[in-house]
Amino acid sequence: MKCMRKILLSTISMVAVASNAAAKDELNALVWCDHTDPALIEPFETEHNVKVNLREYEGTGAALALLEQSRPGDWDVLVIDGIDVFRAVEAGILAPLAVDELPTADFFPEVVMAENNSVDGVTYAVTEKFGYNTVSYNSSKVDQSDMEDLSTIWSDKYNGRISIYDYYLPVMGLAAIAEGIPTAKIGSGDLDQIGDVLSIMRSNAASVAGVVAAQTALATGEVDIVVGGGEWLTAVLAGERPELTWTIPKEGAVRWAQSIGVVEGSKNSDLAMKFINYIVSPEGQARLATSSCFWGMPANAKAGDILTDDQKAVLRWNQQPDYLALTQLYPAPDADLDAEMQDLWLETLQQ
């Protein structure tokens, strides 16, 4: 009898757990790695009694291919490179957003980027985070004044001590800025000039590295400079290695921005919108800005009320007006120019 009661109680508790789990809504989000930090996601899950399923991706092409092969309703939220929102809209992947619900009035004005996040006057995404592709370096190993000038950063002086960030758009944007070409105006005719700069960079570089490899190279002393680096590369190391830092040279640098939107056909569009509102709220923004994967500036300036002074110092909060004025959004080429730029990049790597 006692045994029977035990079985009955176990069964009841299991059913209760199962029904609780079944009652939980689920949100499926295709994201960058900074969204996978539990410190960011768990507060939303707890507040809304929801499970957020996250899948990381790298490269807009890979994400769009994945979404196009999915069934409508499989995905609810998409985090995407700010310059590629129009590609997702063209592919019919993003749904219009309720602009009135978004706190864009609190954003740094330069990163609202309405022209990037909307198509034909309809808003499909909202900027959530931004930062810079500029230069990260080891301040104990290089002359800091050299880091204020793009041409000396990748000069012979630092031969073999440079790593180049392995993404052609920001690095070619930096090369363009060094040559006085605005990133928004890069055309086919500029590629020879940009290619010459890339060749110089390449000839003085020890490696061309992705995020983890570049961080490892800087932290282990393999290189002293990462061209294309920025706060996203060194901020997570700031506590242990304060000598690993970053700056924006006098010529300027490239600005990156990531946006977030609701996927067309989402079965949980209301919940997806709540998630987006959480991410762009001051609390969500502060957590996203200091994600364990990579740090970056929150789009919402009110996150400054929540971030600590130390965190703001690492993010260079007080310098943002100067940095925003000095930087340009990284190139957003059309498909043909993109192909040409990628070819040039691969040719340079194979030199």
Add this chain to the structure above:
Amino acid sequence: MGWGFVAPALLWTMAFFVLPFVVMGAMSLATMKGRTLIWDLSLANYLELAEKAYLWRAIVVSLEITLTVTLVSIILAYPLAWIIAFRVPKHWQRLALLLSILPFWTSYVVRSYAWLLVLAREGMVNNTLISLGLIGNPITIANTRFATVTGFVHFFVMLLTLTIYANLVQLSPNYRRAAMDLGATALQTFRHVILPLTLPGVVTGAFLTFVLCIGDYVTPQILGGNTELTVPQVIMVQLGRRADFPLASALALVLMGIVSLA
């Protein structure tokens, strides 16, 4: 009745090899116009392969690295397998084999990053060479082809050791005794008797090494530092941002062609 037995395997092969292969072949004949996929059944992607020097270079780099890795791995694995098979007492052989494949138990990615730290300018190798007075300043080892080959060889020596050992232990000691009785020196015995009889194990291991090495993305990406690109790296670049599946498929099929020729 016979079909009933082979049908599951046949269906499995059709679903997970033949069908994807056909889809990839068809995809390689499509083209990208802007960001739109056009099913125009053209050979444009293959012609692009012939026209673009960096694509050719990727094939050459892949082949050079793969052949070097295969050769170096055989040279290191054969003596190791020999020592385990003929010099290590029978009851210790299992432990010796276990120790030789121990690195298999760690993650491939973690192992590659570990090599990156070992070969770094301030890593173990440079520090040892400096402390021995062999070099004055750190030398560049990481982010080179040498680093890529080292990472690969570490992995494939284990694989080849297993296939060669399996062959060696099956050899009857009578072959060696007979050769010695007939006046052959140890070297002649090895060259004319042992080596030919163990070639199947060497060839099997070498083939596996070639196939796995030429299609690998992780090791050259982490240890090579993108100082030169292999075919899998170029394929990944095509997919990452532009989603150029047609060109990526053509490259993948060329890679399969090379493997088939091998």
